[in-house]
Amino acid sequence: MALYLVQHGRSSPKEIDPQQGITEEDRKEVERIAMVAAGYGVKANSIIHSGKKRANQAAKMLADILKPTRGLTQKSGPDSLDDIELFARTIDSDADVMVFGHLPFLEKLASYLIMGKTDHPVFKMQNGGILCLDRLDEAWTIKWALMPHIG
DSSP states (O other), rough: EEEEEEEOOOBBOOOOOOTOBOOOOHHHHHHHHHHHHTTTTOOOOOOEOSHHHHHHHHHHHHHHOOOOTTOEEEEOOOOOOHHHHHHHHTTTTTTTEEEEEEETHHHHHHHEEEEEEOOSSSSSOOOOOOOEEEEEEEEEEEEEEEEEOOO
16 A cells, blocks of 8 residues: 655746646646656556645646546645644555645645654655655555655
């Protein structure tokens, strides 16, 4: 079972896009990351995303390339300040799920799953990056990360 945490691309300024969709530059980075992930054989049974435009756009880009068997779903939970513990209880540990969300939610979720608390980050996310967590017995671990930038 893998849990993929993905931060959406950077958002356009409200003056350009009131719904703050992904910038053109980040659209290219998300697509590049999606192609690399597909090349490595990443499989997601389902992709869920928050209701924000930028998360939806990034999720659709990966869904078009990775072709999740259970499709793409908007779900409450992975938004910036949503309840980490509540969302963690909804994770299906038998399915390969990709979650598109926002900061600080994604970083806090990773910390919660790995350490049982949210106040000490275990990983620094990047826009368009993928963090893969794996469940071994009862413990979650970081399996790998695919980030658009080093450093």
